[in-house]
Amino acid sequence: MTSISPSTDLSDSLYKTHHTFKEQGLSQRRFKQKDILPLLDRRRNNPLYTITKVGESFEGRNIQMVRIGTGPKKILLWTQMHGDEPTATMASFDIFNFLERHNDGFDAFRKKILEQTTLYFVPMLNPDGAERYQRRTAQGIDMNRDAAALQTPEGALLKRLVDEIKPDFGFNLHDQSPRYSVGRSAEAAAISFLATAYDYPRSINPVRERSMQLIVAMNRQLQRYIPGKVGRYADDHEPRGFGDNVQKWGTTLVLIESGGLAGDPEKQYLRRLNFMAILSAIDKIADNSLTQENRNDYYEIPENGRWLYDLVIRHATVKQGTKSFEADLGINRNEVSYANASKFFYYSKVEEFGDLHPQFGTQEIDAKGLTLEKGKLYPKAFKTIGEVSQLNALNLLKEGYTYIRLTADNGGRNLGLYYTTAPLHILRNNKSAPIDSPRLGSTATFLLKKGGVVKYAVVNGFVYDLANFKTKAGNGIVE
Ligand SMILES: [Zn+2]
Numbered sequence: 001m002t003s004i005s006p007s008t009d010l011s012d013s014l015y016k017t018h019h020t021f022k023e024q025g026l027s028q029r030r031f032k033q034k035d036i037l038p039l040l041d042r043r044r045n046n047p048l049y050t051i052t053k054v055g056e057s058f059e060g061r062n063i064q065m066v067r068i069g070t071g072p073k074k075i076l077l078w079t080q081m082h083g084d085e086p087t088a089t090m091a092s093f094d095i096f097n098f099l100e101r102h103n104d105g106f107d108a109f110r111k112k113i114l115e116q117t118t119l120y121f122v123p124m125l126n127p128d129g130a131e132r133y134q135r136r137t138a139q140g141i142d143m144n145r146d147a148a149a150l151q152t153p154e155g156a157l158l159k160r161l162v163d164e165i166k167p168d169f170g171f172n173l174h175d176q177s178p179r180y181s182v183g184r185s186a187e188a189a190a191i192s193f194l195a196t197a198y199d200y201p202r203s204i205n206p207v208r209e210r211s212m213q214l215i216v217a218m219n220r221q222l223q224r225y226i227p228g229k230v231g232r233y234a235d236d237h238e239p240r241g242f243g244d245n246v247q248k249w250g251t252t253l254v255l256i257e258s259g260g261l262a263g264d265p266e267k268q269y270l271r272r273l274n275f276m277a278i279l280s281a282i283d284k285i286a287d288n289s290l291t292q293e294n295r296n297d298y299y300e301i302p303e304n305g306r307w308l309y310d311l312v313i314r315h316a317t318v319k320q321g322t323k324s325f326e327a328d329l330g331i332n333r334n335e336v337s338y339a340n341a342s343k344f345f346y347y348s349k350v351e352e353f354g355d356l357h358p359q360f361g362t363q364e365i366d367a368k369g370l371t372l373e374k375g376k377l378y379p380k381a382f383k384t385i386g387e388v389s390q391l392n393a394l395n396l397l398k399e400g401y402t403y404i405r406l407t408a409d410n411g412g413r414n415l416g417l418y419y420t421t422a423p424l425h426i427l428r429n430n431k432s433a434p435i436d437s438p439r440l441g442s443t444a445t446f447l448l449k450k451g452g453v454v455k456y457a458v459v460n461g462f463v464y465d466l467a468n469f470k471t472k473a474g475n476g477i478v479e
Helices: 010-021 033-041 087-100 107-116 127-132 153-165 206-223 242-248 268-286 295-300 385-389 393-398
Strands: 049-056 062-068 073-079 117-122 169-175 191-194 230-232 252-258 308-320 323-338 343-354 360-366 371-373 376-382 401-406 418-420 425-427 446-450 453-459 462-465 476-478
Touching: 010 087, 010 268, 033 062, 033 087, 033 127, 049 153, 062 087, 062 153, 073 087, 073 153, 073 268, 087 107, 087 117, 087 169, 087 252, 087 268, 107 117, 107 268, 117 153, 117 268, 153 242, 169 242, 169 268, 191 206, 191 268, 206 230, 206 242, 206 252, 206 268, 206 295, 242 252, 252 268, 308 343, 323 371, 343 418, 343 476, 385 401, 385 418, 393 401, 393 453
Parallel strands: 073 117, 073 169, 169 252, 191 230, 308 360, 308 371, 376 401, 401 425, 425 476
Antiparallel strands: 049 062, 062 117, 191 252, 308 323, 323 343, 371 446, 418 476, 446 453, 453 462
């Protein structure tokens, strides 16, 4: 048994023991409502919980609310109002596991939560969006812009819950683009906060002040584990947003956004930080110690910038016609869903072209003295992707071939946009290779040459250094 002393450092104890509470049924981002319903069902006979159907999504999926505790301070927490933002849903089930446990040093803390607060969790408020792994609801509406019009059943449900419960605190739990930076730094914002503004002048009343105080407390804890990686959204008032309106309706509202962290593509570490930060905030609410925080420290958290690309190529020599010039390229690897949105591959485009000196890349290549050229089309065509996979990709890339053509559609299967683990760019149905040199909007496939020799091949936004070619499983594209 590990020795922990929650009373002296609750947050660190939660952080260190998270793995013992982690819901093993949720281990990657692309889960659906059918994956969380059994986790709710198995809790129905547990007296800790009251689980009720509180509404239906546009497509008729039942939306559940989990009530825990009997205390006077009411806290409403909802996750995944954007269907592709699941980190806090995973953390919510970790919190349920935590609250069920006994005799591990945390019992006094649990007793405090259950006696001082009543927690109302709505995990996965937008199950139709989660089904497709998309932001918007099945109607195609962003429900975080629907707090005024209430055109979505999910938005109307959230409004009704706020009206009926009249929570003292609300947690609006999201994921943000991993490409937001902390201020103007090269650091991605792993977690961002916002104490939403309830009016255009961004006034601060006691309701909003408490939100700032809670954020100050959570930020202090997070800085211990992700120093310099916490950001804050600009607090412009959004009259359609739920955060802004819930704050206006009198509930202290905290927005938490899980962003990007190198080495954590499935956001399992960010989930751990959510677990720690949310429980730490509930602790501050339970004993009202949040009022000891200085709201001015809120403004010390740097604002989010948006300066990051997945890959930046700097100072490449570009030839267009008979002229040449130096340019930078900003490339993003965007996820494309397949297999009913349970999986994804990457499709990468040149999204900026020119001077990127104020911007940063998560990966950067200095191409000073290197010439940017489009790759060549291999003269022989093939029938299937399987045949292409048998080719020696390194030799092809060294000879300048990035494009391989399929005579048909992979033996008659209509794939549409698809992926290949060969580090090659496959053109199906005799599609022709690009005529122009790579530029804004191009698929990010090209060569970087020095003195006529290929140094780097970039295929679908992934870099292959031909002098240190290790890749057997690449991220090629079929289009
Ligand atoms: Zn969101």
